[in-house]
Amino acid sequence: MSDFDSTTIYDVLVAGTGMAGWTAARRAQQLGLRVVAADKGDGPGSSNARMSGGFMNAAYVGIREKPDVLKAYAEEVTSGLARKELVEVWAENCSRTIDWLAGEDIIAGLLPERRDRLYILPFRLTPQGLAEYDRERGPDKAMTSHAARFVEQGGLYMPNSRVIDLLVDSDGRVSGAKIETPDGISEIRARNVVLSDGGFQANPELLRKYVGPQADKMKLRSMSSQTGDGLAMALKLGAAVDNMNYFYGHMLHLDSLTNDGLWPYPILDGIISDGILVNRQGRRFVNEQITGEGMSRLALSGVGVTNAVGQGDDPRGAFVILDAESWKRQGWDKDRGEFRGTKPANDTILEAGGTVYKADSLVELARQADIDPHGLVATVEAFNAAATVGKAAGLPVPRSGKPDPLTIAPFYAVPSVAGITFTLGGVRINRNGQVQHENGHAIPGLYAAGGTAGGLGGGPRGGYLGGLACATVFGLICAEHIAATKAA
Numbered sequence: 001m002s003d004f005d006s007t008t009i010y011d012v013l014v015a016g017t018g019m020a021g022w023t024a025a026r027r028a029q030q031l032g033l034r035v036v037a038a039d040k041g042d043g044p045g046s047s048n049a050r051m052s053g054g055f056m057n058a059a060y061v062g063i064r065e066k067p068d069v070l071k072a073y074a075e076e077v078t079s080g081l082a083r084k085e086l087v088e089v090w091a092e093n094c095s096r097t098i099d100w101l102a103g104e105d106i107i108a109g110l111l112p113e114r115r116d117r118l119y120i121l122p123f124r125l126t127p128q129g130l131a132e133y134d135r136e137r138g139p140d141k142a143m144t145s146h147a148a149r150f151v152e153q154g155g156l157y158m159p160n161s162r163v164i165d166l167l168v169d170s171d172g173r174v175s176g177a178k179i180e181t182p183d184g185i186s187e188i189r190a191r192n193v194v195l196s197d198g199g200f201q202a203n204p205e206l207l208r209k210y211v212g213p214q215a216d217k218m219k220l221r222s223m224s225s226q227t228g229d230g231l232a233m234a235l236k237l238g239a240a241v242d243n244m245n246y247f248y249g250h251m252l253h254l255d256s257l258t259n260d261g262l263w264p265y266p267i268l269d270g271i272i273s274d275g276i277l278v279n280r281q282g283r284r285f286v287n288e289q290i291t292g293e294g295m296s297r298l299a300l301s302g303v304g305v306t307n308a309v310g311q312g313d314d315p316r317g318a319f320v321i322l323d324a325e326s327w328k329r330q331g332w333d334k335d336r337g338e339f340r341g342t343k344p345a346n347d348t349i350l351e352a353g354g355t356v357y358k359a360d361s362l363v364e365l366a367r368q369a370d371i372d373p374h375g376l377v378a379t380v381e382a383f384n385a386a387a388t389v390g391k392a393a394g395l396p397v398p399r400s401g402k403p404d405p406l407t408i409a410p411f412y413a414v415p416s417v418a419g420i421t422f423t424l425g426g427v428r429i430n431r432n433g434q435v436q437h438e439n440g441h442a443i444p445g446l447y448a449a450g451g452t453a454g455g456l457g458g459g460p461r462g463g464y465l466g467g468l469a470c471a472t473v474f475g476l477i478c479a480e481h482i483a484a485t486k487a488a
């Protein structure tokens with residue numbers, strides 16, 4: 001890192017260097033702009049991009065799919081809640097992200113065994129996830145490579161530098177930011193600021209305000225550096241927001257709150273749709289297989305279920321109920337030919353020492369797990385009666401798909417918690433990545449991309465379009481619009 005010069009006016013200040021931030025910084029640099037990139041973390045361990053699985057996907061369809069296919073998919077999985085202009089840009093630019101990364105010598109390889117032609121940053125398949133941080137993995141290498149190239153080509157990279165406030169000219173144009181470093185607070189002048197700080201999943205207050213009354217009780221399934229600073233700064237200038245109550249996440253074992261062997265994997269999404277999910281009263285409260293038909297794929301279902309649990313009154317109070325047969329399936333996804341979440345849920349839970357209740361009767365199971373026994377027995381009876389005749393969709397809490405009844409002892413109860421990976425809601429942007437004021441106009445000089453921006457995901461069906469791909473697309477778009485505006 002080199003020191004900044006307080007008299008320099010940069011073309012772009014990038015606030016947060018994950019996937020969106022590094023993409024914006026490098027693309028702006030390629031286009032001849034003078035760029036400063038600040039991150040509140042120390043570099044290696046702060047962005048979700050580094051810790052991610054590295055799947056460069058348009059959620060669960062191929063990133064090279066034709067734009068029309070991608071648009072139809074986005075419409076379906078977000079129940080129409082994604083903003084059309086953003087979906088268009090995303091769909092038209094998804095494929096380009098792979099080419100652009102390749103131009104940066106970051107090659108996204110194909111996983112040939114996947115029918116959905118899944119691209120992935122080059123890496124070893126395991127270990128993966130936050131608890132198993134590993135520099136040899138592709139996502140980490142991708143971020144390191146961006147940082148090295150950025151600095152080599154004259155960019156100013158400032159780790160340990162938290163962007164805390166925006167500077168605004170008398171005519172309302174954003175003109176830089178205040179940065180907090182271990183040496184104190186400084187001001188950096190820049191004609192444009194790209195907010196790319198990753199979302200607000202690590203901010204308990206904002207989770208309670210926007211996602212649900214108890215949403216801070218969820219397990220944070222991400223780094224803890226994404227505290228919604230960009231959102232707060234944009235709101236201060238009157239920014240509009242979109243889809244604030246939705247997030248990307250998965251159901252985790254309750255013991256993940258205290259046992260690092262139980263997060264970010266295994267996820268419980270697969271076993272939930274093998275069985276049922278009940279609350280402490282023993283009652284079902286959510287469709288355990290929200291999606292799974294058409295283009296939406298079963299894999300997204302758990303994201304919808306996790307939203308329902310995390311938005312509700314008791315994110316730590318749901319139990320997966322299985323019988324001997326469904327326990328054996330371990331969350332296997334027939335469509336994708338893999339365990340949902342890459343690891344078999346049940347075995348991994350037991351290996352990691354997670355609590356699993358097991359009994360020969362539902363009443364005994366309920367007693368062990370502290371679930372209301374009358375509620376549980378009544379729920380399973382009603383569920384079995386409907387599942388046996390293929391009418392589970394007609395239950396008071398509908399159940400999609402073709403579930404099997406839970407009849408074969410022993411029965412199992414797995415305590416769970418909703419796990420939040422990152423927020424899908426955020427600052428409203430237009431097709432150029434410019435932050436929108438509530439009055440409908442762009443806030444001059446202010447852009448947002450990646451987890452800071454809303455409008456590209458959400459809805460009750462787990463509407464997720466791929467975190468890394470969305471971040472890369474809008475990182476590129478922000479930089480290109482800034483360059484085009486400067487040239488005009």
Ligand SMILES: Cc1cc2nc3c(=O)[nH]c(=O)nc-3n(C[C@H](O)[C@H](O)[C@H](O)COP(=O)(O)OP(=O)(O)OC[C@H]3O[C@@H](n4cnc5c(N)ncnc54)[C@H](O)[C@@H]3O)c2cc1C
Nearest residue numbers: 016018019020040048049053054055163198450451467468
């Ligand atoms: C376990 C896990 C697995 C995942 N797997 C995948 C996957 O396989 N495929 C996929 O598409 N997505 C995946 N994701 C999601 C993906 O990582 C994110 O969608 C993506 O990283 C978003 O990029 P971003 O640039 O918006 O945010 P991030 O990558 O989180 O980067 C944000 C950066 O901003 C910095 N920051 C925060 N506040 C400030 C501030 N005030 N000032 C300066 N800097 C700040 C942070 O330190 C951080 O470095 C996964 C996430 C996790 C946690």
